[in-house]
Amino acid sequence: MAEAALHTETTCKIRHVHIECPICLSRFTDPKILDCLHSFCLKCLQELIDKQDPKTDIIICPMCNKETSIPDEGLSDLLSCFFLSSLIDDVINLKGPKEDINPPVSTCEGCDEGLEAVSRCVDCEVNYCKTCLTIHAKLKSHRHHQIVNAVGVSNERPKDKDKTEAQKCRKHTDQELCFYCDTCELLVCLKCAVFDHRASNHNLSEIKDSIRSCRRAVDEALQKFDECRKQFQKVNDSIKHSQRILQLMVDRALRDIVAKEEKEITKIRNASRLLQERVTQIGQERGEGFESIQSSNHDKMSRAEQIVASVNDLMQHADDFELLDLKPKVMHNLDFHKELQFQTVRHSKSFIGFKGHDIVTDADLGEILEEEKWEIKTKFCKYGEGEGEFKYTRDVACFSNGNVVVIDSTRCLLSTFTSKGSYKSTGVQSGTEDGKLKQPFGVTVTSDDLVLVTDGQDVKVYDRELRYIRQFRPSQNQVEGQSKSLLRGISVDKKDRIAVADCKRKVISLHNMDGSIISTIHHDDISSYYQLSVSSKERLIFTDYGNKKLVCVDFMGNEVFNISTSIDGRPVHFYGVCCDGAGDIYVSGYCRGFDSGIHHYDASGEHIGCVARGLNYYQGMKFTPTGDLIVADSHSVKILHRL
Missing domain, CATH: 2.120.10.30 (TolB, C-terminal domain)
Structure with missing residues (x-):
């Protein structure tokens, strides 16, 4: 029964979206985080750098091509993604209720299996077996569920579990991490604070204060990105307007040319065709220029959206200690808005016209006007x-x-x-x-x-x-x-x-x-x-x-x-x-x-x-x-x- 539960739509979503390495397409093994916030197996990263120049001290992310410096101690010293490791452990250890000879009294809405012991999530008003409920609670971040069994007997609400659990110091393994040094951008224990960070130029703060400061800094950076998005929209609308005007003017110029051609059709057909081709060429060249600028702006915006998506995903799933560990990289990635400049176009390039000559010869129908007059x-x-x-x-x-x-x-x-x-x-x-x-x-x-x-x-x-x-x-x-x-x-x-x-x-x-x-x-x-x-x-x-x-x-x-x-x-x-x-x-x-x-x-x-x-x-x-x-x-x- 537990095996059936593991093959539900929910568990498949966890396996494919969250716990597979993008390189080997298998479950993460010792996942490591690069500066761009993408995660890969340690073994996959090692195989990746083995194929490149041995003198190179950087690794290039295979997903976004951003560079990450390799630590002096090697790839193993990169930050580990504890969230992914924990999620993989939960999926591996999922076990459903044992089969019973008695017929089930209800059905799990997660795996569609008939189960005797079915629990109900009152927040979502959905029946789950124990296995599916565990997955549901982890994905939805529901830490406080009142559970009611299938026959209506109310179980006690699980006690609230602190999101931040105390972790041990890497240097002093018997000490819990209790401070954050803003100067060194490190989580430290009491001994570290006394012996290594006691100088007057070290700024120590409690973890909860540092977490608030970190989240506030991320929020401010995201607000600046919203301003960039508004600027992008304004420039993009301006370009679209120029494109519409350009098309109107191109069409108008072509109509004028054709009207003049009809008056002197026998003498000026070749000249008319050449002028039409030239007007079309000018329109295409300018249109391609508009599209090139617009495409460049879209690319810049797309890259910015990818960074923001990665940061938002990290802010949603990472615990507080992991967030502080990644704070320097997160803030470095969010600095992109300082260089996010969008190109504009010259509106005068939207104009194109035609002026017919009073006296028409075989080779001279009129002239093309590239500026509005x-x-x-x-x-x-x-x-x-x-x-x-x-x-x-x-x-x-x-x-x-x-x-x-x-x-x-x-x-x-x-x-x-x-x-x-x-x-x-x-x-x-x-x-x-x-x-x-x-x-x-x-x-x-x-x-x-x-x-x-x-x-x-x-x-x-x-x-x-x-x-x-x-x-x-x-x-x-x-x-x-x-x-x-x-x-x-x-x-x-x-x-x-x-x-x-x-x-x-x-x-x-x-x-x-x-x-x-x-x-x-x-x-x-x-x-x-x-x-x-x-x-x-x-x-x-x-x-x-x-x-x-x-x-x-x-x-x-x-x-x-x-x-x-x-x-x-x-x-x-x-x-x-x-x-x-x-x-x-x-x-x-x-x-x-x-x-x-x-x-x-x-x-x-x-x-x-x-x-x-x-x-x-x-x-x-x-x-x-x-x-x-x-x-x-x-x-x-x-x-x-x-x-």
């Missing part, structure tokens, strides 16, 4: 007070058909233009006083082409023909101790949730289309001159013109990033801001005597590069449905096209 496609309007003229273009927005609406904050007017810059209308068609603009600042357009304008304390709503519909007030009426509200930036997302910024109260309010409030976010960096945008990632991005900052918060008000804006070492006032479909951020900047241009940031706030220059005094800007960029440039409007 924008150029002015259309410019319209000028300074003045006539039709289609502006005193001060504060902000712009775009309808679904590509037509543009522009706000003139000096003349308190809205104007509309075609996508090619042709003037359509000026003013607002309103028969009431409410529809007139008094302090217009920001403008945006919803998915169904409703025009929203911030005007003093109110948001006013117009249709595509600029006919007044309604208005709502995001902030409450002024009460004692509060400032009067003054609305500035406004933006909508794809779900037509409206974000409105109040520079006096320093709040951003999020609304439904009917004006009802969703949430209110307070932030000290909301200033009088700034713009606001809502990204596809449910984040609010705004510029602090006066303090030269770019700020991002989520819909709950949690700050994602808050960065100072400087270009080439010069502080820059960022004003206009908008986001593309991927969540990347574009901002327009101003620096006296310096053309700071339009700059591209990724969704985490990392600067990618300057994508356009040549504008005067950048104000609000928005993306068109076709991906162009409309910019209010003080006295004119410019539409930029990505090359």
Whole structure:
């Protein structure tokens, strides 16, 4: 019966997972621990070094390839793994109850054998024979089990056994180990303490204090590893984002090439094929570079995980004396986080494009663009007070058909233009006083082409023909101790949730289309001159013109990033801001005597590069449905096209 019990699933798991040497695949014989915390038979280690250079004083772990110095006294002086030896002894000595001529009254749930004497683990509510219960208790570390026999008679709970049993000193075999010398990193007895460790520079402490200190040090090291894991995740997410953008840009470039090829198919097929191959090659080369960095980061993380797994296994199974014996090696292995640095990628390498030439020859279809650049496609309007003229273009927005609406904050007017810059209308068609603009600042357009304008304390709503519909007030009426509200930036997302910024109260309010409030976010960096945008990632991005900052918060008000804006070492006032479909951020900047241009940031706030220059005094800007960029440039409007 005992032999049957030994072949249960539980005992097989012990034999294969815990007590077999990875070299000989047999039960451990005199197991020894290497510096990497892997264990092997002494005989197997001896055979291993017999095959290597006899002058070598190190042994290489066959599992992880880490090196361990061979002690002067030989491999036998390596630390023994008492836990494995004890576990092997328990498995070997397992014996089941003797067979009885009487029929069994119950069945063991570990080995499925019918047994007369079956005990029940109340903690787990499972019936076991004596043999399986012994194995179960050792694997699960259940030291306090109340045992009830099969007919319901309760046995006494076994007395609690101290996890730490006194061990004898190796040097003074009649003395128990009672101190730990932090200076020598050794367990010592009373005689050792008196004769060998009594110098003033030896730091002796009681074993229980040293155990607490050791576990605390391991916990701190593991916490640092958690920070490394978070850093790895952040870098890995950034790389994935770059890969997605790269693939989008590669696909877009290929489509442009094919479109140009179709126009001049008879003359440019060969040139088109060469360009496609080159774009694909560039994409593959950069993609391989991204994958190489990502693979390197994964390898570093994998090695770190292996070390942590070994340490966690040791912390779970080793007794206190063994833990202190292994403390120097454990802490040495946990020092890896100091050198765990993850590589990043240049986000600018995600861009690739194509620019077709106006005059196409058989060998010259166009050129491949390996850096993101924008150029002015259309410019319209000028300074003045006539039709289609502006005193001060504060902000712009775009309808679904590509037509543009522009706000003139000096003349308190809205104007509309075609996508090619042709003037359509000026003013607002309103028969009431409410529809007139008094302090217009920001403008945006919803998915169904409703025009929203911030005007003093109110948001006013117009249709595509600029006919007044309604208005709502995001902030409450002024009460004692509060400032009067003054609305500035406004933006909508794809779900037509409206974000409105109040520079006096320093709040951003999020609304439904009917004006009802969703949430209110307070932030000290909301200033009088700034713009606001809502990204596809449910984040609010705004510029602090006066303090030269770019700020991002989520819909709950949690700050994602808050960065100072400087270009080439010069502080820059960022004003206009908008986001593309991927969540990347574009901002327009101003620096006296310096053309700071339009700059591209990724969704985490990392600067990618300057994508356009040549504008005067950048104000609000928005993306068109076709991906162009409309910019209010003080006295004119410019539409930029990505090359």
